[in-house]
Amino acid sequence: AQKITQTQPGMFVQEKEAVTLDCTYDTSDQSYGLFWYKQPSSGEMIFLIYQGSYDEQNATEGRYSLNFQKARKSANLVISASQLGDSAMYFCAMRETDSNYQLIWGAGTKLIIKP
Amino acid sequence: DGGITQSPKYLFRKEGQNVTLSCEQNLNHDAMYWYRQDPGQGLRLIYYSQIVNDFQKGDIAEGYSVSREKKESFPLTVTSAQKNPTAFYLCASIAPGWNYGYTFGSGTRLTVV
Numbered sequence: 001a002q003k004i005t006q007t008q009p010g011m012f013v014q015e016k017e018a019v020t021l022d023c024t025y026d027t028s029d030q031s032y033g034l035f036w037y038k039q040p041s042s043g044e045m046i047f048l049i050y051q052g053s054y055d056e057q058n059a060t061e062g063r064y065s066l067n068f069q070k071a072r073k074s075a076n077l078v079i080s081a082s083q084l085g086d087s088a089m090y091f092c093a094m095r096e097t098d099s100n101y102q103l104i105w106g107a108g109t110k111l112i113i114k115p
Numbered sequence: 116d117g118g119i120t121q122s123p124k125y126l127f128r129k130e131g132q133n134v135t136l137s138c139e140q141n142l143n144h145d146a147m148y149w150y151r152q153d154p155g156q157g158l159r160l161i162y163y164s165q166i167v168n169d170f171q172k173g174d175i176a177e178g179y180s181v182s183r184e185k186k187e188s189f190p191l192t193v194t195s196a197q198k199n200p201t202a203f204y205l206c207a208s209i210a211p212g213w214n215y216g217y218t219f220g221s222g223t224r225l226t227v228v
Contacts, residue, residue: 103158108156108157
């Protein structure tokens, strides 16, 4: 079974609009962490935001926020006021307890911002 | 500035040839990882190392080998046993601590010719 599911293979969004990228996860651990990464066409992976399973507040980093709904096992990334430079692949990943710091990755969502 | 350097950026391999991808970090991180990425897919773990002179297989280790003789270096060799090596390879390291994500290199794109 997929542990990380990103159901949107691709999305088009108008510049300056907000965008939500979906991520659902599956784990039986009580302690885990969720990550979002951005991969521009150049290929490097850029860390965006982290949410711990025990964090009571949703994580925020500048224009990025994580809509964490623990009961639903979802960790959606919200990008406010999208910019042309936000066009990239976005990956959701999870770290479970005793995972030797390994991350389990989703298949990604390709986001294209239209001018 | 601290970071991870991967080289070369592009690599071409002939059939039956072994090639080695370089990964060097100056972040003083103990743990290092090699991932493979195929078009339209997420990352799959090849090998990882948590300490010098020790490494473990990931999900797709067949046809690959690694060494960790120095903390800073974690080279990946793609052997002739890897039948479909064309892919994008990413090296990563991580600082100790639960909430830290990986720091990635800029990747090596390997193509079989």
